[in-house]
């Protein structure tokens with residue numbers, strides 16, 4: 001879904017013709033038959049001078065080719081997913097956003113520890129207007145982040161129409177030889193729901209469950225092939241979907257988790273599969289030890305969605321307890337096929353990264369409780385029984401203090417909880433301590449889960465928000481405000 005001409009030349013049969021417009025990463029790639037080669041999303045053009053980096057993003061409707069048909073999408077700079085914004089720790093950034101849509105929008109720089117007075121979650125940029133996001137990237141910002149719109153009430157429709165992009169921040173640890181030796185790819189996982197050749201508008205079921213699209217795209221492409229040049233891969237995964245969960249498994253290969261939402265973990269964690277809830281990111285490494293083609297699959301996942309028709313032939317609605325949300329999702333879906341290089345000889349994985357700060361939970365100055373609930377038939381979602389009100393301050397905290405938040409999901413459905421601007425660590429889930437330490441900004445809660453997180457309110461004052469990252473739920477009330485004072 002980048003630009004039309006390039007997109008039409010995507011099939012490998014046309015690769016020779018497309019040499020002039022294909023991104024550099026695909027040069028030299030060879031493919032047979034009609035497979036679609038994985039396309040790297042273009043980089044956002046930036047201007048760098050004396051530590052200042054300037055870039056422009058414009059949200060604009062463009063017809064793009066998706067899975068063989070022309071679809072009118074909301075894009076950033078005529079690309080969906082939007083171009084990758086590549087930054088470095090310590091950068092001073094001046095990002096100018098212009099809204100060319102016919103409705104208010106804005107940018108949320110999801111994952112960055114920057115001031116809520118810059119990453120203004122309640123700002124509305126009117127059609128035709130621009131806004132400058134100016135900030136510095138503090139130490140520890142490195143990781144796989146992303147950007148997307150955040151105007152309450154418009155988020156679900158704008159993201160479903162294509163608005164989101166990856167934002168990669170590199171830091172000193174990215175220079176580790178084991179990481180440099182690996183082949184890196186940014187994979188934006190974003191599904192698309194179409195009605196004919198147009199974006200499907202939300203119906204009541206979409207507002208209840210969060211909209212899932214039948215096209216499960218990787219970098220805007222349907223089932224592309226990644227022809228690896230090297231035998232060790234570093235995959236930066238972004239779940240930019242409105243509501244779809246990805247339970248990822250690579251055939252015959254474990255995934256070595258090296259980073260979560262907030263950057264590197266302390267040492268690689270071997271996983272047979274990885275669950276990525278909406279809004280979450282992860283970085284995994286893969287060692288291809290033999291030749292062949294291996295499918296990256298999305299396995300079925302039950303998140304308690306409602307279904308029409310009901311079980312046992314009864315009418316009305318029921319929870320999708322026996323299926324992964326809908327019958328189409330009851331089987332694994334191939335997202336991407338990885339083809340190993342010939343005679344693969346993987347380079348070693350890093351053995352460890354920097355140790356992560358241990359937060360002293362005993363020193364927390366406040367314990368807050370957030371209870372999740374829903375009125376499913378009205379598609380209304382609540383924190384502490386309240387629907388979002390931008391004029392109400394739900395929590396007031398003090399800059400420089402540590403808080404413990406107890407998140408309790410009393411609804412019948414999973415909800416991924418996201419807090420802006422202030423990364424947190426998960427203390428425990430249902431009393432079970434987290435198996436490894438990590439910085440996070442999204443944590444998924446299954447039905448009945450009680451998850452405790454440690455939230456340091458560091459560095460910045462201002463008004464920000466926390467919300468469910470099934471963005472339909474966010475638009476339908478599941479959001480609250482946090483004010484951090486000096």
Ligand SMILES: [Cu+2]
Pocket residue numbers: 381414415416468469470473474478
């Ligand atoms: Cu939710």
